[in-house]
Amino acid sequence: xxxxxxxxxxxxxxxxxxxxxxxxxxxxxxxxxxxxxxxxxxxxxxxxxxxxxxxxxxxxxxxxxxxxxxxxxxxxxxxxxxxxxxxxxxxxxxxxxxxx
Numbered sequence: 001x002x003x004x005x006x007x008x009x010x011x012x013x014x015x016x017x018x019x020x021x022x023x024x025x026x027x028x029x030x031x032x033x034x035x036x037x038x039x040x041x042x043x044x045x046x047x048x049x050x051x052x053x054x055x056x057x058x059x060x061x062x063x064x065x066x067x068x069x070x071x072x073x074x075x076x077x078x079x080x081x082x083x084x085x086x087x088x089x090x091x092x093x094x095x096x097x098x099x100x
Contacts, residue, residue, distance in 0.1 A: 016032045023083075026082055026083075027079055027081065030075060030078045030082060031075055033078065034071065034074050034075045034078060035071070038074055039052040039053070039071050039074070040052070042070065042074070043055060045060075046067075052067040052068075052070060052071050053067050053068050054067055055067025055069060055070070071078070
């Protein structure tokens with residue numbers, strides 16, 4: 001049991017687990033922000049009256065649903081920015097660098 005506890009301490013498993021939990025929570029908050037606030041504003045700009053997820057255009061008999069893709073890309077960009085600036089603010093990017 002001592003070897004297992006040492007492994008957890010040395011490898012930072014607890015920090016990794018906390019990171020996954022916080023990442024999931026941040027993802028939910030950002031998804032709500034994108035779905036409830038940003039997407040309606042973008043749908044107004046694009047002229048999609050039913051919301052961004054239903055924004056589409058037709059080519060012949062095919063209907064191209066581009067609104068959901070835009071929504072997911074906005075979600076991804078915001079999550080990436082939150083993580084980037086969070087790491088910068090906490091100075092975490094310096095932890096993994098080897099000092100020679």
